[in-house]
Amino acid sequence: MLQTFILLLLQTAYVFGCGTPTVKPDTNRIVNGVDARPHSWPWQISLQVKHGSRYHHTCGGTLIGPRWVLTAGHCIWPGDVYRVVLGEHDMSQQEGTEQIRDILRIIVHPKWDIDHVANGNDLALLKLDKSPIMNDSVGVACLPEAAEILTHGTPCYISGWGNLYTHGPMPDKLQQALLPVVEHSVCSRSDWWGINVKSTMICAGGDIVAGCNGDSGGPLNCLGQDGRWYVQGVTSFVSSRVCNEVKKPTVFTRTSAFIDCILKNYENVMIYYIQIN
Known part of the structure; x- marks a missing residue:
């Protein structure tokens, strides 16, 4: 049953247009870190934590479904209040492309242990309170096939x-x-x-x-x-x-390495993809 879900998710995600930014990333002149071309990584989100009355950037994350963000387990601390900002590029100004979403549900990998980072499982899923508007500044990244291993130097x-x-x-x-x-x-x-x-x-x-x-x-x-x-x-x-x-x-x-785990937690991502197509 799960393999069917995986196949359907990959097929429908392809139709939806994952991993195809309208603004192409500049990959020609990268030697060290540089400013990214605005909105060329439209699935990149800013995970922000509330301190007092204000929110501050604490971690990154990836939009992998209309209401789902993939991030690291160590970014989540019990009791903290978070939000997700999509369509962000320059945090010093309001550019009009930002979309803010509250987080309805947080799923941290059950085997993640902050005291033993090297054990792995540093993964968390965030379910947004509502889907963002998909446009040139907000899109979803593709998920790889289960167990795919990239070659050295990729x-x-x-x-x-x-x-x-x-x-x-x-x-x-x-x-x-x-x-x-x-x-x-x-x-x-x-x-x-x-x-x-x-x-x-x-x-x-x-x-x-x-x-x-x-x-x-x-x-x-x-x-x-x-x-x-x-x-x-x-x-x-x-x-x-x-x-x-x-x-x-x-x-x-x-x-x-965690595709099965991810899909078990959000089979409704696949259902959503089917509904909009």
Whole structure:
């Protein structure tokens, strides 16, 4: 039954237009992190936490269905109040493309343990109170096939509003950076991440470019052979010393390892896709 749901979801998501931004990402000149082309990653969201009477950016996330956001388990703390901002680019100003949604339900992976990050399962699903309006600034990313493994060196892109460098400032504008995939056999070497990286994770980068605080929960965007962008990873952790430590690539929860888990929690995403098509 679940495999049928997976097949239907993939088929209907294709019709819906996942992973096909109206504004094409600029992937030609990426050496280090740079400002992203506005709204070229329309599934990127800002997860914001309420402090006092105001909300502040705390993590990234990915819109994977009309009412569902994928983010990291470590971004969620019991008792905190969150909201999701879609269609965001420059946080220093109102651009008119922003859509704000409250969160109706939070599902953190049952095996996520904040005290044992290296055990994996750093994943959470957020159900929005209502669907955003899909347009040039807001869209959904594609989900990869279950168990898909990317080859070493596959060019992928991290996006987010995280610190520009260790203890550095947070940017106003959405950033992106090229992070080539580091295969598990390399990333798990003793002089890399060793036993801290599991097969349910995906490593990318490992040189002078990395994710940093505030990028957590955001997507690892990888272009598929069909020309669509897939969220192959959810930003999980970097070195505790500095964000861009050599041989310590950014580690992501590998989305393809959790497809069954994701679909079990939101079969109505598939139902929604069918209803609108």
